[in-house]
Amino acid sequence: MNKERLVAFTDAIIAIVVTLLVLELPRPDGPSINALLAEWRSLVIYIATFILIMVVWYNHHIIFTNAKTINRTTYWLNSLWLLLQSFIPFSASWLSAYPQSATPGIFYVAVTFLWAVSFQLLGRNIEKLNPDLIMPNRYAFPLLYISYVLEAVLFLFIPILGIILIPVMAGGIVIGSAIVERRRDHKN
Amino acid sequence: MNKERLVAFTDAIIAIVVTLLVLELPRPDGPSINALLAEWRSLVIYIATFILIMVVWYNHHIIFTNAKTINRTTYWLNSLWLLLQSFIPFSASWLSAYPQSATPGIFYVAVTFLWAVSFQLLGRNIEKLNPDLIMPNRYAFPLLYISYVLEAVLFLFIPILGIILIPVMAGGIVIGSAIVERRRDHKN
Amino acid sequence: MNKERLVAFTDAIIAIVVTLLVLELPRPDGPSINALLAEWRSLVIYIATFILIMVVWYNHHIIFTNAKTINRTTYWLNSLWLLLQSFIPFSASWLSAYPQSATPGIFYVAVTFLWAVSFQLLGRNIEKLNPDLIMPNRYAFPLLYISYVLEAVLFLFIPILGIILIPVMAGGIVIGSAIVERRRDHKN
Amino acid sequence: MNKERLVAFTDAIIAIVVTLLVLELPRPDGPSINALLAEWRSLVIYIATFILIMVVWYNHHIIFTNAKTINRTTYWLNSLWLLLQSFIPFSASWLSAYPQSATPGIFYVAVTFLWAVSFQLLGRNIEKLNPDLIMPNRYAFPLLYISYVLEAVLFLFIPILGIILIPVMAGGIVIGSAIVERRRDHKN
Numbered sequence: 001m002n003k004e005r006l007v008a009f010t011d012a013i014i015a016i017v018v019t020l021l022v023l024e025l026p027r028p029d030g031p032s033i034n035a036l037l038a039e040w041r042s043l044v045i046y047i048a049t050f051i052l053i054m055v056v057w058y059n060h061h062i063i064f065t066n067a068k069t070i071n072r073t074t075y076w077l078n079s080l081w082l083l084l085q086s087f088i089p090f091s092a093s094w095l096s097a098y099p100q101s102a103t104p105g106i107f108y109v110a111v112t113f114l115w116a117v118s119f120q121l122l123g124r125n126i127e128k129l130n131p132d133l134i135m136p137n138r139y140a141f142p143l144l145y146i147s148y149v150l151e152a153v154l155f156l157f158i159p160i161l162g163i164i165l166i167p168v169m170a171g172g173i174v175i176g177s178a179i180v181e182r183r184r185d186h187k188n
Numbered sequence: 189m190n191k192e193r194l195v196a197f198t199d200a201i202i203a204i205v206v207t208l209l210v211l212e213l214p215r216p217d218g219p220s221i222n223a224l225l226a227e228w229r230s231l232v233i234y235i236a237t238f239i240l241i242m243v244v245w246y247n248h249h250i251i252f253t254n255a256k257t258i259n260r261t262t263y264w265l266n267s268l269w270l271l272l273q274s275f276i277p278f279s280a281s282w283l284s285a286y287p288q289s290a291t292p293g294i295f296y297v298a299v300t301f302l303w304a305v306s307f308q309l310l311g312r313n314i315e316k317l318n319p320d321l322i323m324p325n326r327y328a329f330p331l332l333y334i335s336y337v338l339e340a341v342l343f344l345f346i347p348i349l350g351i352i353l354i355p356v357m358a359g360g361i362v363i364g365s366a367i368v369e370r371r372r373d374h375k376n
Numbered sequence: 377m378n379k380e381r382l383v384a385f386t387d388a389i390i391a392i393v394v395t396l397l398v399l400e401l402p403r404p405d406g407p408s409i410n411a412l413l414a415e416w417r418s419l420v421i422y423i424a425t426f427i428l429i430m431v432v433w434y435n436h437h438i439i440f441t442n443a444k445t446i447n448r449t450t451y452w453l454n455s456l457w458l459l460l461q462s463f464i465p466f467s468a469s470w471l472s473a474y475p476q477s478a479t480p481g482i483f484y485v486a487v488t489f490l491w492a493v494s495f496q497l498l499g500r501n502i503e504k505l506n507p508d509l510i511m512p513n514r515y516a517f518p519l520l521y522i523s524y525v526l527e528a529v530l531f532l533f534i535p536i537l538g539i540i541l542i543p544v545m546a547g548g549i550v551i552g553s554a555i556v557e558r559r560r561d562h563k564n
Numbered sequence: 565m566n567k568e569r570l571v572a573f574t575d576a577i578i579a580i581v582v583t584l585l586v587l588e589l590p591r592p593d594g595p596s597i598n599a600l601l602a603e604w605r606s607l608v609i610y611i612a613t614f615i616l617i618m619v620v621w622y623n624h625h626i627i628f629t630n631a632k633t634i635n636r637t638t639y640w641l642n643s644l645w646l647l648l649q650s651f652i653p654f655s656a657s658w659l660s661a662y663p664q665s666a667t668p669g670i671f672y673v674a675v676t677f678l679w680a681v682s683f684q685l686l687g688r689n690i691e692k693l694n695p696d697l698i699m700p701n702r703y704a705f706p707l708l709y710i711s712y713v714l715e716a717v718l719f720l721f722i723p724i725l726g727i728i729l730i731p732v733m734a735g736g737i738v739i740g741s742a743i744v745e746r747r748r749d750h751k752n
Contacts, residue, residue: 031665101219200391289407477595
């Protein structure tokens with residue numbers, strides 16, 4: 001596999017997904033501040049999802065920059081990850097349309113959960129092929145999965161809290177992985 | 189021709205086409221699981237088409253990585269292939285809108301069939317220019333064409349089976365070409 | 377200026393414009409062949425515009441591959457050219473919506489005409505900065521401008537013929553520039 | 565950080581944002597010149613925003629070409645800048661829909677203002693990491709901020725003048741930074 005071409009192709013798809021998110025944002029239904037604020041749920045979901053994708057891009061970038069060997073399986077795990085990622089604008093838009101229902105929220109959690117799992121599988125494949133590579137944020141996944149479960153439970157009972165948890169989670173991931181990385185840099 | 193620039197341009201178009209597919213997905217008409225499942229045909233068509241394009245990207249990538257010489261004809265065959273590919277979201281969306289009619293299904297088959305033919309022409313042009321290059325999955329095309337005919341016949345008589353055959357075909361191609369490649373790797 | 381980055385950025389914009397064209401295609405209003413054929417004008421405009429952009433990409437590619445020096449003016453002429461190009465999906469979609477009226481047709485001609493003029497200005501700038509560079513298809517521009525005038529006149533009196541002339545023009549440009557290039561290759 | 569990959573990813577997002585702008589352009593409501601001209605506000609906002617983004621791309625390109633060191637903070641400031649940029653098509657479209665109201669105009673000013681601030685932060689981060697780098701157009705920011713205030717005031721009292729000021733500002737920035745650059749080239 002030509003790693004550079006695969007990375008560029010992947011980046012183009014991520015760039016489009018992250019930008020399509022904004023296309024799904026409903027336009028405010030009037031020229032007032034209230035009309036804009038009425039869409040606050042969509043705005044929160046949008047911004048948090050944007051941040052989530054940026055975190056993941058950063059990790060994808062670290063893994064692929066350091067990997068020396070990739071193979072056909074890497075390609076297909078990367079494709080699976082991209083396929084799940086392409087459902088994020090779809091599920092974010094469904095959630096924006098029905099912010100007070102449980103199902104679209106749980107579907108959003110399920111999509112981002114499977115997306116994280118496929119990313120972990122991709123990481124493991126690259127670790128196997130490149131034994132001296134250390135995955136970044138390796139210990140973050142269990143924590144991530146716990147917060148997904150929490151989020152699903154919130155959506156089931158108090159959907160509005162589920163929506164509010166999305167940016168909290170996204171922010172937590174950014175700050176958490178910054179701390180981990182700083183500590184690691186300190187050790188070396 | 190500057191091969192790198194052509195490949196990057198082609199990849200950008202493929203990335204957009206594969207992501208536009210999801211834009212065409214109809215949003216569920218309500219916040220329930222049933223509303224989501226009511227769109228199962230669109231989801232199946234979308235996922236299978238995504239996989240089909242990923243298979244073809246992989247083969248395009250192998251051919252172009254190995255090719256040393258390309259010319260003006262390569263460019264135009266590549267453009268024809270991209271033009272046909274750009275009709276895939278259009279035909280997938282038409283098929284999603286009328287999943288129980290024969291014509292949109294047969295049109296989808298025709299578009300993906302012509303797309304495969306143009307890819308084979310592109311491959312032949314590159315084989316001629318690079319005599320020591322061996323096309324991957326060379327013997328897969330007759331098999332592919334037979335399944336296109338089968339799919340068209342199904343759409344004519346039992347459209348729902350035609351839709352179900354699309355992911356079966358896509359999966360078959362992924363697995364089939366993996367087997368072929370493993371066998372070849374074994375020989376070398 | 378970093379030529380590689382400018383070229384990659386330009387290609388991404390062209391890739392999006394060429395793919396957005398298909399998003400503007402109206403979906404057939406029913407599951408029959410007739411519903412598809414009712415959109416023949418849109419299909420013809422779409423395919424011809426796709427080919428036009430592909431021809432122009434090819435020429436842009438030749439000029440930039442050979443250019444050794446570019447400057448700030450090159451950047452702004454390239455941006456002007458991209459701005460005009462971004463109006464092509466807009467004008468193609470307006471023309472598709474009112475194929476029997478003169479104004480959208482003439483607007484389409486005007487946009488593609490100004491787009492060609494800006495491309496010629498871009499080419500001249502690069503020729504000045506790179507004196508040993510010979511512009512491809514240099515003599516094609518007067519011919520192109522004459523056919524734009526013809527097309528505008530047709531749209532004014534018989535809009536349907538204007539639409540039919542678009543693919544004829546696109547095909548003529550592809551074949552014409554292939555002949556010119558073959559002749560030049562023969563001379564060298 | 566792999567600078568090349570970050571730059572390519574950033575460029576893909578900018579390319580999509582700049583092209584999405586045209587997708588938001590309302591199609592003229594009829595086949596006449598008057599129907600086209602009725603959309604003049606949208607056209608003015610679109611063209612001016614396109615130019616603004618092109619100016620910023622140019623400056624981004626200069627900074628990143630010259631930077632030798634970037635870090636995690638650079639990445640997150642760049643992401644913040646991209647996030648704010650992704651709101652430009654959204655706010656341009658809201659402004660186009662209600663051109664005679666103050667709020668969408670002020671929101672547009674606020675978005676482009678925050679976008680400029682995040683760009684300045686990004687520039688400072690790179691300056692710190694690369695002490696011998698001189699930021700282009702460094703003194704332009706105070707001037708830019710004054711014109712943002714002026715624009716906000718205009719939108720508050722005479723929205724139509726606010727819209728007209730956008731292209732004036734965009735043009736002023738292009739010409740202004742060209743003068744600054746020429747003077748600097750003259751000195752060296």
